[in-house]
Amino acid sequence: MNHPRLTVRSVRARIVRAPMRRPLGTSATRMATAPFLLVDLYTVEGVTGRAQAFCYMDAAAPMMRDMLQAASELIEGALLEPGDIGQTCRDHFTLLGTSGIVGMALSALDVACWDALSRAAELPLGRYLGSGVDTVSAYNSNGLGLSGAASGEMVDEANSLLADGFDAIKIRLGRADPDEDLEAVRAVRSGIPSTSLLMSDFNQALSVEDALARGRDLEDEDLYWMEEPLAYGDLVGSAKLAEALTTPIQIGENFSGPDALATAIAMDALDYAMVDLMRIGGVSGWLRAAKLAAEAGIPMSSHLYPEVSVHLLAVTPTAHWLEYVDWAEPFILEPISISGGRARVPTGPGTGVIWDEDALARYAVD
Secondary structure: OOOOOOEEEEEEEEEEEEEEEEEEEOOOOEEEEEEEEEEEEEEOOOOEEEEEEEOOOOOHHHHHHHHHHHHHHHHOOOEOOHHHHHHHHHHHOOOOOOOHHHHHHHHHHHHHHHHHHHHHOOOEHHHHOOOOOOEEEEEEOOOOOOOOOOHHHHHHHHHHHHHOOOOEEEEEOOOOOHHHHHHHHHHHHHHOOOOOEEEEEOOOOOOHHHHHHHHHHHOOOOOOOEEOOOOOOOHHHHHHHHHHOOOOEEEOOOOOOHHHHHHHHHOOOOOEEEEEHHHHOHHHHHHHHHHHHHHHOOOEEEEOOHHHHHHHHOOOOOEOOEEEOOOOHHHEOOOOOEEOOEEEOOOOOEOOOOEOHHHHHHHEEO
16 A cells, blocks of 8 residues: 655653543443543644554553653654554564553554554545445444343343444343343343344353353343453363354454464354454554454454444454444544444544543543
8 A cells, every 4th residue: 555655753642531421340340430542643744643542440551651652762753654663663572572551552553653644645544445335333332231230220221322323232241140140131132122132241251161051041042242251362262162152252352463363263262253453453453353354254343442443344344343432432522423223434534533632631641
């Protein structure tokens, strides 16, 4: 691909803690605020590329910022070529390793690079990458966390999620008592339209034996998929589940780079793939992952980052579902639009992400 000629001038990283409209409880943690690292990549030509990385834990944000600032010093004055910039940074961090916090920081930098290039070309990122797709399927992942809510309250919440323009939603599972999970699923499934889809997410809560037992208990409950039932690195166990259960196994949000997806595919460890923009390697890593999924005929969905992932699903041959969360919306000016269960691919230049600087001032973390 022939990119517009841009030169890196500098990179800025800021930390914000955004309020969540619906606090979310999972088997791993409970969140009421969302910590983000925001990246601005400035070019000599005056074009700015942006990216936001969800940090999961407040303590991770300063470490990611330090890694990004170290990377930025390597590329000041460099021609803005995502592949070259990524290789320069990976070479620099080889001894430390390029997964985890380092990998997420480099992925955010990669996204900012692609945002700048597509802005310079005056094209939406999806169009810049060759897409002619206007919308992608989306499900609402903003609620139905683990809680002590009564069944009626869960049904009310499920229907409020659907009312936001969706035909599909996701419920978090992984309670200590499997009967409580079953009760929650049955309540929500019977309380929403039969045509609405219900995904489930265990957030790595189970052993192989527990996952097999719970999977069999849930097989008659019309779940669209069973997401991350096991620790993300247990591909042998995941392959056992995929073979034994009829409910599709969805994994991948913790894959660090496309090679991890290739390994999972080779081991038959998944029915569906879900990649995370900041773990798979940014836009560059996503494109390689999409090629692997297409070659294997594996449906591929996104994890978080709907503002950017909507563009990338538009160029993914086996595009499946966009995971919609509104966590970044408190500090961006133009959220993506959802209607009839479809997310519209933004038509402005780049990813469409522009910061609300007044909001950033309110949510800034030193």
